[in-house]
Amino acid sequence: MHLSLSSSEPAEAEKGGERTLALMDEPKVTGTKPRTSWPRKALLILGFLFALAAIALVAMAVSQNKPLPKNIKYGIVLDAGSSHTNLYVYEWPAEKENDTGVVHQVEVCKVEGLGISGYSQDTEKAGLSLQHCMKRAQEVVPEQQHRETPVYLGATAGMRLLSLQNRSMADRVLSAVEKTLRSSPFNFQGARVISGQEEGAYGWITINYLLGNFKQPGWLNFLPHLRSSRGTSGALDLGGASTQITFAPDQELIESQENSLHFRLYGKNYNVYTHSFLCYGKDQALRLKLATDLQSTQNGSLLDPCFHLGYLRIMNISDLYTNPCIANGEQQLPFTQLHLQGNGDYQRCRMTIQKIFNTSYCPYSSCAFNGIFLPPLQGEFGAFSAFYFVMNFLNLTTEKSPVPLDKATSAVESFCSRPWHEIGSSDAGWTLGYMLNLTNMIPAEKPPTRPLSHASYVGLMVFCSLVLVAVLLLSWLTFHKPKCLQKGLI
Ligand SMILES: O=c1[nH]cnc2c1ncn2[C@@H]1O[C@H](COP(=O)(O)OP(=O)(O)O)[C@@H](O)[C@H]1O
Numbered sequence: 326m327h328l329s330l331s332s333s334e335p336a337e338a339e340k341g342g343e344r345t346l347a348l349m350d351e352p353k354v355t356g357t358k359p360r361t362s363w364p365r366k367a368l369l370i371l372g373f374l375f376a377l378a379a380i381a382l383v384a385m386a387v388s389q390n391k392p393l394p395k396n397i398k399y400g401i402v403l404d405a406g407s408s409h410t411n412l413y414v415y416e417w418p419a420e421k422e423n424d425t426g427v428v429h430q431v432e433v434c435k436v437e438g439l440g441i442s443g444y445s446q447d448t449e450k451a452g453l454s455l456q457h458c459m460k461r462a463q464e465v466v467p468e469q470q471h472r473e474t475p476v477y478l479g480a481t482a483g484m485r486l487l488s489l490q491n492r493s494m495a496d497r498v499l500s501a502v503e504k505t506l507r508s509s510p511f512n513f514q515g516a517r518v519i520s521g522q523e524e525g526a527y528g529w530i531t532i533n534y535l536l537g538n539f540k541q542p543g544w545l546n547f548l549p550h551l552r553s554s555r556g557t558s559g560a561l562d563l564g565g566a567s568t569q570i571t572f573a574p575d576q577e578l579i580e581s582q583e584n585s586l587h588f589r590l591y592g593k594n595y596n597v598y599t600h601s602f603l604c605y606g607k608d609q610a611l612r613l614k615l616a617t618d619l620q621s622t623q624n625g626s627l628l629d630p631c632f633h634l635g636y637l638r639i640m641n642i643s644d645l646y647t648n649p650c651i652a653n654g655e656q657q658l659p660f661t662q663l664h665l666q667g668n669g670d671y672q673r674c675r676m677t678i679q680k681i682f683n684t685s686y687c688p689y690s691s692c693a694f695n696g697i698f699l700p701p702l703q704g705e706f707g708a709f710s711a712f713y714f715v716m717n718f719l720n721l722t723t724e725k726s727p728v729p730l731d732k733a734t735s736a737v738e739s740f741c742s743r744p745w746h747e748i749g750s751s752d753a754g755w756t757l758g759y760m761l762n763l764t765n766m767i768p769a770e771k772p773p774t775r776p777l778s779h780a781s782y783v784g785l786m787v788f789c790s791l792v793l794v795a796v797l798l799l800s801w802l803t804f805h806k807p808k809c810l811q812k813g814l815i
């Protein structure tokens with residue numbers, strides 16, 4: 326049996342509640358076509374309105390808090406090394422620029438030819454050599470962002486040596502590269518020789534930024550006393566003309582001020598040891614070794630265990646003595662050419678190379694060599710630049726876990742013993758840290774963060790809206806129960 330208002334009364338249903346309830350008191354029973362009672366209609370309308378309100382609330386929460394379209398920013402750094410120059414293009418989302426781990430390398434362009442210090446006799450060429458990679462950068466960075474994209478050039482040990490040797494020559498080289506960079510559409514921010522200390526510092530920042538070591542879990546923001554000093558990784562950078570070692574030592578006191586760095590990053594203090602060994606990059610160290618060995622030859626012929634068996638090379642002595650790494654011993658030599666012949670012997674090579682590291686004196690509690698302070702090593706190290714190239718060449722970079730030292734040693738040993746005729750001829754570095762620093766992307770204090778992600782926020786809003794609707798509906802049903810419900814008629 327169906328309950329319904331009679332067909333003559335539908336107009337009444339649109340009147341106020343009192344009238345409706347009065348009508349409900351006297352329901353008429355018809356045996357004809359079933360009709361919806363008007364309180365049920367009212368309930369439906371109310372339910373519909375609540376649902377509409379909930380949908381509107383959710384839609385508002387979603388649209389109001391929808392992430393804006395990605396606004397990408399770019400930065401360009403040129404690493405003017407002693408052996409060659411590399412151009413790096415980085416990108417990051419503008420709205421997250423103070424977060425950690427958001428900067429990505431999108432392009433690396435290797436400049437053809439020499440490092441810029443190699444153009445000291447023809448400085449214009451130093452600038453011209455960069456043009457190709459600058460064009461490449463213009464293709465990578467969207468045109469409308471060229472003017473706002475900063476470009477920096479940092480020169481390292483090759484230019485440090487040239488500056489020591491001939492300051493005005495080094496300045497002319499820098500002016501030439503500056504001219505090229507200024508003529509690009511980018512926002513030129515400077516070309517300079519960075520100090521060894523800076524190079525070490527930026528390498529350490531890069532490594533730890535990429536490893537996510539500056540990041541603290543979001544929820545720890547609410548419990549600052551629990552924020553631990555999570556370990557950092559040390560950085561080893563083997564260049565061509567200098568080598569950097571940088572790490573956070575256990576001991577608080579760094580005995581030599583020139584080796585001491587203090588950072589405050591994301592609200593945390595770091596005391597870091599760094600040293601840049603000028604002349605102890607891979608290429609300059611080899612020159613040093615040859616110059617040292619030459620002192621003990623009579624006729625300029627050298628049988629060298631550090632070159633493969635069958636390797637032969639003749640070089641002018643004057644080419645060896647071209648920079649401040651090698652003391653002026655040239656005049657005392659009774660010959661003008663060096664005849665180099667390899668005999669590939671790893672163990673003997675090790676012994677001859679050790680001659681360039683003087684460990685006979687140390688004015689500190691502990692030293693590396695040449696009287697340079699070095700605190701006890703601490704933690705793990707990330708090694709890059711030529712450390713990587715050499716390991717990669719020996720096929721030792723594909724392993725997931727670190728390669729044990731004895732395995733690396735035996736790979737080097739076996740490679741060195743191979744005859745010369747058998748042998749055919751990602752980036753980490755200081756540049757990312759340099760850009761992060763110059764663009765103020767690593768703040769001293771931790772930037773305020775939202776406690777919830779966008780997805781969690783929207784989810785929570787939806788949930789709360791639904792709970793609210795349910796509560797309102799229940800309260801309404803409880804306090805304004807239609808009489809038909811009170812009488813159990815529906
Ligand atoms: O792609 C590569 N494969 C192998 N060795 C490389 C490659 N790129 C650079 N190197 C070597 O790594 C070293 C990098 O030195 P760099 O030019 O950065 O000098 P610097 O940092 O002392 O100024 C050089 O010895 C160079 O020969």
Ligand SMILES: [Ca+2]
Nearest residue numbers: 406481564710
């Ligand atoms: Ca380098």
